[in-house]
Amino acid sequence: MSRAFEFQFSSSRHVPTLKVLRASIEDFRYDRHAHTEYAFGVTLAGRQDFFSAGAYHRNPPGSVIFFNPEQPHDGESGGAQRLDYVMAYMAPEALATLFAEAAGNEHAGRLLSPHTLITDPVLRDAILALARLVREGIGSRIDQEDLLQQIAVRMVQRAGRYQPSLPVNRRPDRLLMRACDYIRDHLDQELSLERISAAANLSRYHFLRLFHAQFGMTPHQYVISYRIDAARGALEAGATPGEVALRYGFADHSHFNRRFKRIHGVTPFQYQQSLAH
Template sequence: MRRAFEFQFFSSRHVPTLKVLSASINDFRYDRHAHTEYAFGVTLAGRQDFFSAGTYHRNPPGSVIFFNPEQPHDGESGGDHRLDYVMTYVSPETLAPLFAAAAGHQHAGRLSSPQTLITDPVLRDAIVALTRLVRENVGSRIDQEHLLQQIATRMVQRAGRYQRMAPASTRPDVLLTRACDYVRAHLEEELSLERISAAANLSRYHFLRLFRRQFGMTPHQYVISCRIDAARGALEQGATPGEVALRYGFADHSHFNRRFKRIHGVTPFQYQQSLAH
């Protein structure tokens, strides 16, 4: 009998920050979370339903999913059929020179796209080809870099926009950014609503209201997401799951396992093992 969900992670041996997920799910729902990387995905079969950017989306086969860094989202299989999809995760630092080259400006390395669902056969085929190279460990570094350049170029050509400098921000945006920066700087310490809202110079009431409206998730969900994201990086560097659980404030190894699996579909040990092969 086929399992209700299957997740496989792969790490590129040529591009250090490039990782790939191959997933097949029937009965699994991701907790709402965000990644520090850019994420590009393609639905291969079934339908992927998810919430992001203030909207619920239904992603049919052949469509591309795109998440900017720090863009909260969840996800699950929609309809009656099994969902099969692939995702690629790439750090902003890796993509910055590719975006700049595509835009024709050396300072145009930061791209932000308002589009979450994209219908684009060229982009789709490049993502699928890149995931195949990483999953099967075939081709050379320049092959993977070429496909990444194709993806970056296509995103710049589409509705994406690059930022030569930090855009003007409203006061709530600035204050919430301070709160997020505070969280990421203190992940190994005790965090509370009082401390986080104080970092944003907001009352707890106004902080909770603004944060939920801006990010579509609670501060608690954001803290868990950030800790799991940091834990993932530590696992990739060779730290043991037990060490990571203790470092990032999880009650015990079992609690860490549950939280990690609800965002990545596998346990910390399984994630670490998958990248080691």
């Protein structure tokens, strides 16, 4: 009898920040969360249903899924068939040069894809080939870099647009970014709606309304998501799950385990062990 869900993370031995997830799920639902990285992958079998960018999506086999950094989403298996998929994650700064080269503009900012689901066999095959190299620990650095370059070029050609790194001009956006900066700068400290809204110079009522409209998640979901993201980085650096739970304000080890698993599908210890192999 197969397990209701299985998750296996792999870290590239050659390209910093590049990680790959191979997942197989039936009875599992991701909490609403966001990644600081770009996330791109392919559904292998079944269907992935999720909410993101203000809409519900159904991702069929062979379709590419692409999340911009900090794009909130959830996810679960849709239909009767077991969902199998791969996802690759990479930090924005690690992809910036590749996107700029593909765009032919050295001053370009980061790519922002207006599309979450993309039908593109060339892009799909490059992602699958990259995932295979990372998961099986084969090939050289240049092999993985070449596939990342192919992915960057295809995203610029088919699915993306560039936005220069300009200041945010709308006042609500500026105030919300203050709140986000405050949250990220104080992940290891006590946080409250009063303190976060004060950092944005907004009343609690207006802050809650604007935040959810902008990010599609509550401030609490945002805090948990980024605490888990910071915790993941600490685990990758070698900190123990117990140390990380204490550092980022989780009530206890079991609370940390539950929150981590609802976003990444595995416990902190399992995540750390999978990257060690």
